[in-house]
Amino acid sequence: EILLPGEVILKPGESYQAPALLAAYSSAGLDGVSERFHSHIRGRTMHPKRARPLTLNMWEAIYFDHDATKIKAIAEVAAEIGVERLVLDDGWFGARRSDHAGLGDWIVNKKVWPNGFTAIISDIHERGMEFGLWFEGEMVNPDSDLYRAHPDWVLNTGGHSENNWRHELVLDLTNAAAFSHVLEQVSAVLTEFPIDYIKWDHNRVVVDASNNLQAAVRNQTLAIYRLFSELKKRHPKLEIESCASGGGRVDLGVIDYVDRFWVSDNNDALERQRNQRWTGQIIPPELLGTHIGPTPGHQTGRSLSLSFRATTALFGHAGIEWDISKISNSDKAALKTWAAYYKANRDLLHTGKSIRIDYADENAYLYGVIDKKRERAIFSFAQLTPTTAVHPAQLTFRDLNPDKNYQVKAVYPAGAPLFMLIEPPTWLTGVTLSGAVLMEIGLPAPILAPENALLIEINQSN
Structure with missing residues (x-):
């Protein structure tokens, strides 16, 4: 833990408990060290027990274009291929028609989803798939109902304008009222609709991390742990994916509160070969989200074969991040074969020694x-x-x-x-x-x- 100046000030009789430090030694090189970390992580009581479902996230397929007909078309092909979980990403809430507005208002946008998610979730469930939803609950856009009502609920050092990054500010979850707002709005959505999984994003760096002119990174971190714990307490079957522009929050603290890490927002398979290799040094593959992306890749513009993308995505909690409603019949057949191979071999892939x-x-x-x-x-x-x-x-x-x-x-x-x-x-x-x-x-x-x-x-x- 890196504490900012003045973040922990102890009065007489008070104490500070540092986060646990985990270390491993092996005479068998990096793989030996990796095996010890994997064994420790897999031995936790909260480690996922059921087979890791093949997941399709629709972000790179639709971005902010939330059209029910389009989503149903993707769901139809996904079910045919063998996908087991479909995730609706950013764009479903508040005034969120771009990344400039809406963060903090975790209420279904009735213009985009006039009847909520009931019909689309029913369609997805009838096709034998689970439904997941995206949140970025630690952030708030200045253009949001929440910020207009409570501009004082953001982390800042005071005396100057807030540090706006990606059109968003960091919500101060050490503030009990702000914490309650996020918890209750998110929980209300999870209560109203049968949602099996949430992708929890964090798309900016925490700077000016101060509450009442006192550094607050530690307390902000502990607050998100409490929030995840309470969400799982209220919704016992809920799974949470940790995402922070991809792999910005992959650590052995948050791991006890989440069920999956999104390795990187760079979904280019060539880059993922390197990313997954070294993230997997500590984190076992069943916790690492590894998806087949489109070609050309949306982050690099690089064109890669489906064979290479699929082989790369196999060694993790596999999935797809691609508009499969537009793919060729040959690609569809290949994805179907690959999905069956993943399911037939995921027990080995997710319990074996790396x-x-x-x-x-x-x-x-x-x-x-x-x-x-x-x-x-x-x-x-x-x-x-x-x-x-x-x-x-x-x-x-x-x-x-x-x-x-x-x-x-x-x-x-x-x-x-x-x-x-x-x-x-x-x-x-x-x-x-x-x-x-x-x-x-x-x-x-x-x-x-x-x-x-x-x-x-x-x-x-x-």
């Missing part, structure tokens, strides 16, 4: 998960940028049983990657080798085009 191989080519990643019995593993070999090697280094694996034989093959649930020039190695169609050979000698690496990846299944044979 392994990141120190691959010789710094332009490629080799990583995966293996089950506790060392009988099953799924790896990804991802060529991020062009290889500089004439003959790529062998693919060697870890944590297999050296005395057992394993069947190894490549699988393509969302289509094959693009191979370069040289004929791909024959083992891709299937080979049986001992664990010792796979760990010590390995397999010839296929030469992939940049921004391509393949999945490798390793199953112990009888």
Whole structure:
């Protein structure tokens, strides 16, 4: 915890309790440290127990264009593909027709949703999916009913105008009245409509974090923990996703109050390969939101194959962030196969040991998960940028049983990657080798085009 000057002033007899410090040591390198953190996190009583539902968030599909017909079209395709949760993002409340207004007024906009969410939620539930909704309860727009009524409910140091960032200010949740306003309005929406999940965003940095000229970051943080706790107390089946422009709030404090982290608002799969690799050093994959985005990517403009995007999204709490109502039949078929593969293998993906191989080519990643019995593993070999090697280094694996034989093959649930020039190695169609050979000698690496990846299944044979 980084305390601002004057944030904790103790009077005689008072005490201050710092947040818990978690540290891990392992003689098995970064993966050993990662395994200890993952084991600790998975051992918590509040760790999600049920299978992580395949999620579609509609933000990059519709943005602020909340049209019920459009949303139903997305829901229809989502159900066909096998999506299990549909999330309506920003734009449903107050005067929120852009990011300039409405934050703080957590009441359904009757012009956009004249009959509320009843009909759309019913349609989504009838298709076998859960419904989720977006909030950014710690923020307020100056152009909002809340701010016009209570301009003093924001964090500021006084004596000058508030620091407006992204057209929003930070609501002072250390103020009991402001806290109650957010809690009651959010809870009212969750009570009126059958909402299974909320995405809780935080889209600006907390600066001028002062209440009555006293620093307030610590108390603001503790307040959001109390708010999450109370929401879950009132709505016991509610799941909460922590989002702060993506991964701005991923830590081992808030983790006890949420069920998922959105890794990054940059949904470009090439960037996500790096983001997910290092966020996953501490946080286990079942808590990391990893979605297939559109192409070209909305954050980078980069065009990437569905195969690469889908393989990247598989290693986490998988989902989709894309207008699937407009996709081709071939993409729809690929997504359906990928969704089925995720569901069939998520138990392994979300309970197995994460392994990141120190691959010789710094332009490629080799990583995966293996089950506790060392009988099953799924790896990804991802060529991020062009290889500089004439003959790529062998693919060697870890944590297999050296005395057992394993069947190894490549699988393509969302289509094959693009191979370069040289004929791909024959083992891709299937080979049986001992664990010792796979760990010590390995397999010839296929030469992939940049921004391509393949999945490798390793199953112990009888």
